Amino acid sequence: MSARTAGRAVAGTRVFLLPDLGEGLSEAEIVEWKVAVGDLVTVDQSVVEVETAKAVVDVPCPYAGRVVALHGAAGEARPVGQPLITIAPADGGDEPAGHATYREEERAGSGNVLIGYGTGHGGTRRRRRPRLTLAPEPAAEAAVSPVPPAPVGTVGPSSAPRIPADAGGDAPASGMSTDGVVPPVGDGTAPAAATAPLVISPIVRRLAREHGVALTGLRGTGPGGVIRRADVEAALAAVPQQHTGDLGRPAAGAAAHGEPAPADASDVVIPLTGIRRVIADKLSRSRREIPEVTIWVDADATALLATRAAINAATPDAPVSVLALLARICLSGLRRFPQLNAHVDTEGQRIVQSAGVHLGIAAQTDRGLLVPVLRDAQRLTTRELATALAETTAAARAGTLPPARLTGGTFTLNNYGVFGVDGSTPIINHPEAALLGVGRIVDKPWVVDGQLAVRKVTQLSLTFDHRVCDGGVAGGFLRHVADCVEQPALLVANV
Incomplete structure (x- = not known):
C-alpha cells in the first residue's frame, strides 16, 4: 500500500522499519497513529500504537525530524521489516519550543529497546528531555x-x-x-x-x-x-x-x-485475527502434536483455606491469595517430579527438562485467553508469588504486558473455578508438557475420621503429555498436590 505523504521527497529522509516485536511475531496491526504527516517528532517519541498477536505496543521512533509519510492506516496489518514511517530533517526554524536539543539526542542515540531491536547508536548515556505534546x-x-x-x-x-x-x-x-x-x-x-x-x-x-x-x-x-x-x-x-x-x-x-x-x-x-488467531493456531497444534491425558481427584481444601486465613490475619498488609498457595504447591510438586516441567523437541527427537520453572497463569481477558508467565517462579516466596500474580494478571487484563511476558512458559496453572465450574479437560499450552486445573471450592459432604461432615472440596485435574512421562509420574504429582491442599503443613518439608 502506498504511504500517505506530504509534498515531494526530501533529501536526507530516513525510513523507519517496523521492528521485531517479539518471538514468532511476523506482523502487527496498526491501532492508532499518534503523529500526522507534517508533525515534528523527537528521538524515542511514540509514533504509533500497534497490536500484535500478544499485546498492544507503543512503537518509538529512533529518528528526529518532520514526518513526511505514514505507511499504513489504522486497521492495516504491517509485516515486520517493512516501512512504517518516513522522517525528513526538520527545517531550520521549525524546531518546537523546548526541543532545541533533539538533534543532539539523535546523534547521541536512543535508550529505547524493543525485542530484537534497539534504537541506540553506540552511546550508553542519554539526556532526558520533555516529550513533544500534540x-x-x-x-x-x-x-x-x-x-x-x-x-x-x-x-x-x-x-x-x-x-x-x-x-x-x-x-x-x-x-x-x-x-x-x-x-x-x-x-x-x-x-x-x-x-x-x-x-x-x-x-x-x-x-x-x-x-x-x-x-x-x-x-x-x-x-x-x-x-x-x-x-x-x-x-x-x-x-x-x-x-x-x-x-x-x-x-x-x-x-x-x-x-x-x-x-x-x-x-x-x-475474523480470526490477532490474539484470536494465535489462540486457535496454538490450540490446534497442541491437539495435533500432543498425546494428552487428563486425570483428576477431589481434595478437601478446608485446611488450605484455614492456612490462608491464618497467614492473612498475621500480616493483613500483605495478603496471600488461594492462587498463590496453589502456585506454591505446584512448585513443590514440580521439584519432586521435574519430568512435567519439560517440553518435547520434535525436530531433535528429545525431551528437554527446564532448569527453572516458568509458571504460566491462564487469565481470561477482553482480548481472549492469555497465559502470562512468571519466570523462575521457584525463586519467589509465597508472599512474593501473591504479589507477582496480582500484578501480572492485572497487567494482562489491562493489555499492558510486553510480548516477552506471554511466552516461554514451562508449566501452566489454570484456575477455571472462577467461572463456577468443577472440572475440565483443558488443552495443554503448547509446547509445555502439563497443566494443572483447579475447580471451584464448594461445600460438600465428606468423610472425616469415619464421620460424615461438610467440608470445602475442590476438584484438581492434571492434563499431561504422555510422551514425557507415564501415569505413575503424573499420578504421583497430582497426589502430591492433593495431599498439600489437604495438609498444607506438608509444604514445610519441601521448603
Whole structure:
C-alpha cells in the first residue's frame, strides 16, 4: 500500500522499519497513529500504537525530524521489516519550543529497546528531555450526528476524525481510543467537551461500534477506569429497545429477553485475527502434536483455606491469595517430579527438562485467553508469588504486558473455578508438557475420621503429555498436590 505523504521527497529522509516485536511475531496491526504527516517528532517519541498477536505496543521512533509519510492506516496489518514511517530533517526554524536539543539526542542515540531491536547508536548515556505534546482538537458532545470517514491523505491524531460508536457505516476503528475526539459538525460552532473514554481492547471497541454503544457515556470498571467488555454488555442489557446494529444483529434487548431474532437477521462473521488467531493456531497444534491425558481427584481444601486465613490475619498488609498457595504447591510438586516441567523437541527427537520453572497463569481477558508467565517462579516466596500474580494478571487484563511476558512458559496453572465450574479437560499450552486445573471450592459432604461432615472440596485435574512421562509420574504429582491442599503443613518439608 502506498504511504500517505506530504509534498515531494526530501533529501536526507530516513525510513523507519517496523521492528521485531517479539518471538514468532511476523506482523502487527496498526491501532492508532499518534503523529500526522507534517508533525515534528523527537528521538524515542511514540509514533504509533500497534497490536500484535500478544499485546498492544507503543512503537518509538529512533529518528528526529518532520514526518513526511505514514505507511499504513489504522486497521492495516504491517509485516515486520517493512516501512512504517518516513522522517525528513526538520527545517531550520521549525524546531518546537523546548526541543532545541533533539538533534543532539539523535546523534547521541536512543535508550529505547524493543525485542530484537534497539534504537541506540553506540552511546550508553542519554539526556532526558520533555516529550513533544500534540495539541488536542476540541472534543464533540456525546450525542453527535454521524461523521463521514476521514479524507484520503489525512491520518493521525491531529488530523483524523474519531468516528463515534453510533455513527454506523464501514469506517474502521481508530485504534486505542484514549481521547474520544471528533471534529466539529453542523455549522462549525465549537462543541462542548466530552469525557475521554479509555478503551484498551479492540474487541471492546468493535463490540461497541457494532451495537451502537457510545463509549463516551460509559464508566469503565477496569483498572484506571478502563472500559471493559462487561461494561459494554451491561449497557446493552440496560437498553431493551436498542436498534439493530449495522451488521444486521438482533436488538440487544430482544436477545436479553429471549425474543426471536428479526427475519432479516444475518450470520455474525468474526475474523480470526490477532490474539484470536494465535489462540486457535496454538490450540490446534497442541491437539495435533500432543498425546494428552487428563486425570483428576477431589481434595478437601478446608485446611488450605484455614492456612490462608491464618497467614492473612498475621500480616493483613500483605495478603496471600488461594492462587498463590496453589502456585506454591505446584512448585513443590514440580521439584519432586521435574519430568512435567519439560517440553518435547520434535525436530531433535528429545525431551528437554527446564532448569527453572516458568509458571504460566491462564487469565481470561477482553482480548481472549492469555497465559502470562512468571519466570523462575521457584525463586519467589509465597508472599512474593501473591504479589507477582496480582500484578501480572492485572497487567494482562489491562493489555499492558510486553510480548516477552506471554511466552516461554514451562508449566501452566489454570484456575477455571472462577467461572463456577468443577472440572475440565483443558488443552495443554503448547509446547509445555502439563497443566494443572483447579475447580471451584464448594461445600460438600465428606468423610472425616469415619464421620460424615461438610467440608470445602475442590476438584484438581492434571492434563499431561504422555510422551514425557507415564501415569505413575503424573499420578504421583497430582497426589502430591492433593495431599498439600489437604495438609498444607506438608509444604514445610519441601521448603
